[in-house]
Amino acid sequence: MEQTDTVTVRELVQNARLKVLQGEDYLERPIVTSDICRPALEFAGYFTHYPAMRIQLLGITETSFAQELTHEKRKNYLERMCQPQTPCFVVSTDLPVMPELQKAAAAAHIPILGTHLTSSRVLGNMTSYLVSRLAKRQSIHGVLVDISGVGVLITGDSGVGKSETALELVRRGHRLVADDRVEVYARDEQTLVGSAPAILQHLMEIRGIGIIDVMTLYGTGAVMPEDTIDFIVHLETWTPDTQFDRLGDRGDQQIIQDVAVPKVSVPVKTGRNLAIIIESAAMNFRANTMGYDATKTFDDNLNRLIKKNSVEDEKDHDK
Structure with a gap:
C-alpha cells in the first residue's frame, strides 16, 4: 500500500x-x-x-x-x-x-x-x-539496518529470524533503522530511502521477550532515523532441493518503486550465524561498488590454474 x-x-x-x-x-x-x-x-x-x-x-x-x-x-x-x-x-x-x-x-x-x-x-x-x-511511500515487511554505511534491507517470511539477526548486528556495532515495517520512498530514480513508522521508531519485537527499545538499551549510536536501501538480503528457510547462488554471480535484483536494488538470498539453517553472514555480504557488496569483485578474482585464478595445468600436460605429452 x-x-x-x-x-x-x-x-x-x-x-x-x-x-x-x-x-x-x-x-x-x-x-x-x-x-x-x-x-x-x-x-x-x-x-x-x-x-x-x-x-x-x-x-x-x-x-x-x-x-x-x-x-x-x-x-x-x-x-x-x-x-x-x-x-x-x-x-x-x-x-x-x-x-x-x-x-x-x-x-x-x-x-x-x-x-x-x-x-x-x-x-x-x-x-x-x-x-x-x-514522496509516495510503500510499506515493506522487513528490517532495515545500516552496516558500516551500507543500508541493508533484511526480508523473509515471518518467524525466519530477521529481528533476532538485526539485534545481533546492533550488538556488533551496527545501527537499526526500522524493524518489522519499513516505510520506503524513492528520493530519485536511483535512490531508495527507508525509515520506521513513527509508532515503531527505535523499537524491536523479539519473540519470547516482547518489545524492546534499542536506543534505551544500546544508546543513541545504535539507531538511525532513516537510511538508503543499498542492498537486500532475503532470508529463506533451507531445504535440500532449493538451489542457492554459490558463486555470487547471479546478479539478482528486486524492483521497488521502479528502483532496482541488488539482492541475495541466504539459506537459514540451524547453526548458521546469520549476523556474520549478512555483515560479510554487506562488506562484499561495498567492495564490489569500489571495484573489487571476488568472483572475478576466483575466475581469474581458476583460468590461470587451468592454463598452467594445460601447459604441464603438453610438456608431459612431449616427453
Missing part, C-alpha cells in the same frame, strides 16, 4: 531556513507537491498552464522582469497568481517584496516567505525537504 504525507507552510518554514515576511496567520495552508514554480511566462501574461498548486519562488530574475512592467500589469498578473490552492510565495536573496504582491497575497490569505539564500540554494533546500515528505 502506498501513501503520502502532508506538509504545511509552517513546517516548510521550520525545515528550509525561511522567515515569514507576511501572513503569519495563514501558515497552515497545505503543500501538496514538491514541484516548485519560478514564474516567468506568467509575468508575460500567459496563464494557460499556470501551476497554481506549487510554491511560487521569486528571485532576482523574476523580480527584475516584473519591475519593468507597468503597475497595472504587475498588479493584474500577481492577483492572477494568487489562487486558492497556491500555498505560498518565497522571495529569495533578501529582495524587497513588491507592494502589488503584498496586497494580492494579503487579499488571498497567502503567506509570503523570505530568505537570504539565492534562488538555487533555497530551491534545493525546499525540494529536498518536500520530496522526503511528499
Whole structure:
C-alpha cells in the first residue's frame, strides 16, 4: 500500500531556513507537491498552464522582469497568481517584496516567505525537504539496518529470524533503522530511502521477550532515523532441493518503486550465524561498488590454474 504525507507552510518554514515576511496567520495552508514554480511566462501574461498548486519562488530574475512592467500589469498578473490552492510565495536573496504582491497575497490569505539564500540554494533546500515528505511511500515487511554505511534491507517470511539477526548486528556495532515495517520512498530514480513508522521508531519485537527499545538499551549510536536501501538480503528457510547462488554471480535484483536494488538470498539453517553472514555480504557488496569483485578474482585464478595445468600436460605429452 502506498501513501503520502502532508506538509504545511509552517513546517516548510521550520525545515528550509525561511522567515515569514507576511501572513503569519495563514501558515497552515497545505503543500501538496514538491514541484516548485519560478514564474516567468506568467509575468508575460500567459496563464494557460499556470501551476497554481506549487510554491511560487521569486528571485532576482523574476523580480527584475516584473519591475519593468507597468503597475497595472504587475498588479493584474500577481492577483492572477494568487489562487486558492497556491500555498505560498518565497522571495529569495533578501529582495524587497513588491507592494502589488503584498496586497494580492494579503487579499488571498497567502503567506509570503523570505530568505537570504539565492534562488538555487533555497530551491534545493525546499525540494529536498518536500520530496522526503511528499514522496509516495510503500510499506515493506522487513528490517532495515545500516552496516558500516551500507543500508541493508533484511526480508523473509515471518518467524525466519530477521529481528533476532538485526539485534545481533546492533550488538556488533551496527545501527537499526526500522524493524518489522519499513516505510520506503524513492528520493530519485536511483535512490531508495527507508525509515520506521513513527509508532515503531527505535523499537524491536523479539519473540519470547516482547518489545524492546534499542536506543534505551544500546544508546543513541545504535539507531538511525532513516537510511538508503543499498542492498537486500532475503532470508529463506533451507531445504535440500532449493538451489542457492554459490558463486555470487547471479546478479539478482528486486524492483521497488521502479528502483532496482541488488539482492541475495541466504539459506537459514540451524547453526548458521546469520549476523556474520549478512555483515560479510554487506562488506562484499561495498567492495564490489569500489571495484573489487571476488568472483572475478576466483575466475581469474581458476583460468590461470587451468592454463598452467594445460601447459604441464603438453610438456608431459612431449616427453
